[in-house]
Amino acid sequence: VPAGDAVRKEYQTFPVPTPATKMATTTPTPTTTTTDPSTTVPQPTTTPATTRSTTAAAKTRPGLHRVRDMAFRGTSTSASNRNIFRHNTGIQRQEPVATFQRAAGSPAHLAMETDSWKPGLSLFDTGFSSKEELNPKPLESISLGNQNCKVDLSFLMDGSWSIGKRRFHLQKRFLGNVAQALGIGSAGPLMGIVQYGDDPSTEFNLKTYANSKDLRNAIEKIQQKGGLSNVGKALSFVNRNFFLDANGNRGGAPNVVVVVVDGWPTDRVEEASRLARESGINIFFVTVEAAAQIEKQNVVELNFVDKAVCRTNGFYSIKVPSWFSLHKFVQPLVKRVCDIDRLVCSKTCLNSADIGFVIDGSSSVGTNNFRTVLQFVANVSKEFEISDTDTRIGAVQYTYEQRLEFSFDKYSTKEDVLGAIKRISYWSGGTSTGAAISYASEQLFSKSKPNKRKIMILITDGRSYDDVSMPAMEAHRNGVIAYSIGVAWAAPDELEAIATDPVKEHSFFVDEFDNLYRYVNQLIQNICTEFNSQPRN
Structure with a gap:
């Protein structure tokens, strides 16, 4: 765009200009007016083949109406005509059509011609293009947003x-x-x-x-x-x-x-x-x-x-x-x-979960650490709405043998469940984790309601004396979502075998019992992901 001629922005329009005269000749006609070189536009050369004439009656062209650029530039009136392009903010885009006619008294071969111009078109050195073509819509901006509030x-x-x-x-x-x-x-x-x-x-x-x-x-x-x-x-x-x-x-x-x-x-x-x-x-x-x-x-x-x-x-x-x-x-x-x-x-107040805790009560745990484990179990359980129609909680303790502490249908209030967890007594003995998984599958999850998600949370502090892979695979096949939490001397390969895929989201390890609390929120959040991954009703 030549300097001095501002291109109209999308929200601007112009007042209807006064008629301007354009004399088209078969050869370029020099002008005697001195103009600023920076604002003078080269005049297109016209030939007899390109010269057009019309009848005396004004005729509006169909389609997109355009005005020839030389009607406003390269003459002694060009400076004043450039005022057409001054900003007129505040007027929206329903513009009128302005009409321009050649002056009366023009030679016969240059009969009056009416050309129509719709404001909203921009004038350029080499022709005309609508502003829609020249100003494509910007892409919608994307923000990362508040990353502490991903909801x-x-x-x-x-x-x-x-x-x-x-x-x-x-x-x-x-x-x-x-x-x-x-x-x-x-x-x-x-x-x-x-x-x-x-x-x-x-x-x-x-x-x-x-x-x-x-x-x-x-x-x-x-x-x-x-x-x-x-x-x-x-x-x-x-x-x-x-x-x-x-x-x-x-x-x-x-x-x-x-x-x-x-x-x-x-x-x-x-x-x-x-x-x-x-x-x-x-x-x-x-x-x-x-x-x-x-x-x-x-x-x-x-x-x-x-x-x-x-x-x-x-x-x-x-x-x-x-x-x-x-x-x-x-x-x-x-x-x-x-x-x-x-x-x-x-x-976690969803009406669809049976959560069974499988707790290692072997001798290596010790009385004090066992109480810490029970506190962890209580901290996880209390975040759920507990009732017959909401989440239900069950617990198994194991050493070489297994013991059902309470079943899913034993307690229907949070207060009763937390009280039952507190009353679990430390057993002491060896570590048969594989047998404990099979026992939990039979005594807890086989009795789960059909509409309940079955979630097993197993906590152990050492390597098992028996195989854990086959019992874990059987539990997975029966729809049990298994989380493994290892402490101290727990074997990583066994924790991975017990956990549901992806293992990274279902298996955790801490070096001390006192650090179990760190995984309460993480465990709950991952359980919630299990809920969200299920088909909607």
């Missing part, structure tokens, strides 16, 4: 009629602020949105936007659906359709659903929430302006939040008194969503 997040936004337009706008602003505070990125949190009313629909999924800025802009454009507040239906929809690999779900990243509710749902949420939790989804509720006393007769489930979330300890629910104070809860929500350790705990 896959779905917001269920309330699009029901009860929320109204003004509060719907406040909700969008809240979601945009949350997206900004999270730090969206490919190595951090990813966020999609499902809007619910009578029926839910995905506005965009996890892989649609990879940075907070684009996500915020997309949220602002969401239009309200209307309808009832069918939260249960929306949770079922998300459970079946949202957290899929095709939608950008990442294995190992916690799946989180945040439900924003204006008042209360118009359908039941308990069953849908239970199925979602079984699929490994952490459910948070943000309830705004709860039902007034006179309205409670219309509420389907008065304690719907308690029935929906994993635990009723306040961590998974936020009560907002007014839509106009919603902005105050952005940071508290972000802090909870990014608390990965707590999310790991919440994911």
Whole structure:
């Protein structure tokens, strides 16, 4: 582009210019006007073969209208005509078509010609090209994001009629602020949105936007659906359709659903929430302006939040008194969503696990270390929601022989399970780990419920006197997911043989019993990955 002629940017347009005269001749006509060489454009040579004429009647060409560049340059009026290219910000892209005519009184062979020009085209030395061709759309920027908050997040936004337009706008602003505070990125949190009313629909999924800025802009454009507040239906929809690999779900990243509710749902949420939790989804509720006393007769489930979330300890629910104070809860929500350790705990409230501990009680362990092992078992167990329909815990202790400490159906509350673990007495003896695996398979996991994931956690401090490979392979074939934890003199080859593939994620080693605690969170997180790897309901 010649210096002095600014190319119009996409958001600019121009005022309709005054008619300009262009005399096309069979030979180039020099101009006597002195112009700045930096702004003078070479004039194209025209020949009789290329000279065109029209009838006296003005005729607009079909298709893309273009103006000849020499109408504005290379004449005594070129300096003033360049004013056409001055910026005119604030006017959007619905431009008029400007018409230019040759001056009256031109020679007959240069009859009046009408040429049409649509603003939005750029003028160049060698011809004309539309700005769309010359300014391709930039690629969407990708951010790594907040790598300390790697979660896959779905917001269920309330699009029901009860929320109204003004509060719907406040909700969008809240979601945009949350997206900004999270730090969206490919190595951090990813966020999609499902809007619910009578029926839910995905506005965009996890892989649609990879940075907070684009996500915020997309949220602002969401239009309200209307309808009832069918939260249960929306949770079922998300459970079946949202957290899929095709939608950008990442294995190992916690799946989180945040439900924003204006008042209360118009359908039941308990069953849908239970199925979602079984699929490994952490459910948070943000309830705004709860039902007034006179309205409670219309509420389907008065304690719907308690029935929906994993635990009723306040961590998974936020009560907002007014839509106009919603902005105050952005940071508290972000802090909870990014608390990965707590999310790991919440994911273990799935209604599908039977966890059996196989504990080495041989002489090499010793009384004090055995108590440390029991503390480790208790620390892992207490992170699960324990009941007949949730996680169940069982335990076997072994030396040369084996003993069933308690079965899966013995205790149905966390308090009872932790008490039973504390009461396990140290046995002492030799180390027959292979026989212990076979015993656990027969006495614990053969009696597991069909809908339960079977997880074995074996803790040993030495090499076994018998073979562990065949019993472990048999357990694997029967669907038991085996974790091996070795201490001190435990044999690495045996730990690998016991562990389910990939071994790296199912086998751990510590040099001292006092360091067992370091693997509590890691073990729970890996168990959660087992939950997430299962097909959705």
